[in-house]
Amino acid sequence: MTVEPNEYMQQAIKAAEAAAARGEVPVGAVVVESATGRVLAAAGNRVEELNDPSAHAELLAIRAAGQLLGEPRLPGCDLYVTLEPCPMCATVISFARVRRLFFGAYDPKGGGVDHGPRIYEQSTCHHRPEIVGGLSESECADLLKSFFRDRR
Amino acid sequence: MTVEPNEYMQQAIKAAEAAAARGEVPVGAVVVESATGRVLAAAGNRVEELNDPSAHAELLAIRAAGQLLGEPRLPGCDLYVTLEPCPMCATVISFARVRRLFFGAYDPKGGGVDHGPRIYEQSTCHHRPEIVGGLSESECADLLKSFFRDRR
Numbered sequence: 001m002t003v004e005p006n007e008y009m010q011q012a013i014k015a016a017e018a019a020a021a022r023g024e025v026p027v028g029a030v031v032v033e034s035a036t037g038r039v040l041a042a043a044g045n046r047v048e049e050l051n052d053p054s055a056h057a058e059l060l061a062i063r064a065a066g067q068l069l070g071e072p073r074l075p076g077c078d079l080y081v082t083l084e085p086c087p088m089c090a091t092v093i094s095f096a097r098v099r100r101l102f103f104g105a106y107d108p109k110g111g112g113v114d115h116g117p118r119i120y121e122q123s124t125c126h127h128r129p130e131i132v133g134g135l136s137e138s139e140c141a142d143l144l145k146s147f148f149r150d151r152r
Numbered sequence: 153m154t155v156e157p158n159e160y161m162q163q164a165i166k167a168a169e170a171a172a173a174r175g176e177v178p179v180g181a182v183v184v185e186s187a188t189g190r191v192l193a194a195a196g197n198r199v200e201e202l203n204d205p206s207a208h209a210e211l212l213a214i215r216a217a218g219q220l221l222g223e224p225r226l227p228g229c230d231l232y233v234t235l236e237p238c239p240m241c242a243t244v245i246s247f248a249r250v251r252r253l254f255f256g257a258y259d260p261k262g263g264g265v266d267h268g269p270r271i272y273e274q275s276t277c278h279h280r281p282e283i284v285g286g287l288s289e290s291e292c293a294d295l296l297k298s299f300f301r302d303r304r
Contacts, residue, residue, distance in 0.1 A: 051218040053225065053247035059206050067201040073205065087271055088243035091264070095205035095240070109276060112243070116267030116276035124261060124268035131167060 005040065005102055008032055008080040008134045011042055012104070015057060016082045019044030023051050026143045029057035029081040030076065031065040034099055040065040040077065047142025057081060058089040062096050073097045082140040087112030090119035101129040105125045157254050160184055160232040163194055164256070168234045168295050171196030178295045181209035181233040183217040183226065186251055192217040192229065197228045209233060210241040214248050215262045218241060225249045232290040236285065239264030242271035253281040256292025 005073075008030050024045040031041045042066035046055040055075050058132060068070050068101025078100040084107040095103055102111070112119045113131065120128040160182050161210060167180025176197040183193045193216035198207040209232050218224050230252040236259040243264075245253055255265070265283065266269045272280040 018269045046159060047224050050215075051216045051222055051224045053218065054215060055224075056210050063202075064205060066205065070203055071200050072203045072207075086243060087242045087269065087274075088247070089262075091240035091243070092206045110224065111276075112239075112269075116269060116274045117239065117264075119269060122268045124240075124263075144243045 005080070008039070008078075009082070009102065009104060011056075012080045012082050013136065013139060013143065015042045015044040016110070017044075018111050019046070020143065021145050022046070024050060026147045027081065027083045028079075029061040029079060031061045031098075032078045032080065034053075034076050034078050037078055040140055042109065047094070049087070054088065056086065056089050058085055059092050062092055063109045066096070075099060078102065079121070079129075080135075083107050084111035084113050084115070085119050086110050087119055092124055093129060097127050098129045100132070102132045102135050104134070104136050105144065106133060106137070109140065116142065157232070157284070157287055159253065160191070160230075161184060161234070161256060161292075162207075163191065164232045164234050165288065165291060165295065166270045167194045167196040168292070169196075171198070171209070173297050174198070175202060177211065178299045179235045180208045181213040181231060182214045183250075184232065186228050191289065192220050194206055206240065208238065208241050208291070210237055211244050214244055218248070230254065231281075232287075234288075234295065235259050236263035236265050236267065239261050239269050239271055243277075245281060246271065246277055247256050249279050250281045252264060252284070254284045254287050256288050257285070257296065258289070 012052040020026035043060035172178035196210035
């Protein structure tokens, strides 16, 4: 497999940009089959569009990948997301048994991996993915900064 | 409003029993409009059926209520659920601005309210519902116990 993690993150960034164009918080996520490098699903936030507070990029991408594979667990998959997952998404990533989690910007205010409840450090968490944070960090962070600056 | 919390919990228990009949972990949830007492949505777990690790009763009920009301936030609503919500569901309950959370059995192994990451005690949690735990507790717990006993 010759694809670099940064190339998948670029696809997540594209999904985040599309979310921004829909008026959603610009976060994007991509689920990749580890063995083949095949992209199974890509999604951006759709909370406002779907009237669904759970419609974060990660959760939508995991759901789409599960439906594609016909199983609710994705132990052979990696997830790329532009922002540190919130506690909801960190938990569903664990439930899905995702193998590796790559995320872009850190989120001290709302993140649940390196901040807040630090979901994977809880003794009640039964699957902790391998984690790489800070991938394409400044590019991912700039997306969010410019989105919120434009809204003020 | 003359309906008692326990009557809504009975509806959540019915949704949990229906989940068990589908081979799902028997958890059920009901979203109620606080002012009118109207039941907006009821759901049981559908993780296996939908190949969706996020398809917990609470998340499905909140999504259905949001779609019914045409908004992703439910500040005028209460949620009844047969089991202490996991960290994923506790977080989406907060995102949805649910007014009051009533739950049945406590879940020391997987709960995220009184156990594990204690989502609502985090400084990064921006909305904490009013919480009543232990409603119809033994009835809700018995549902889970008999489900897992039968599967062994």
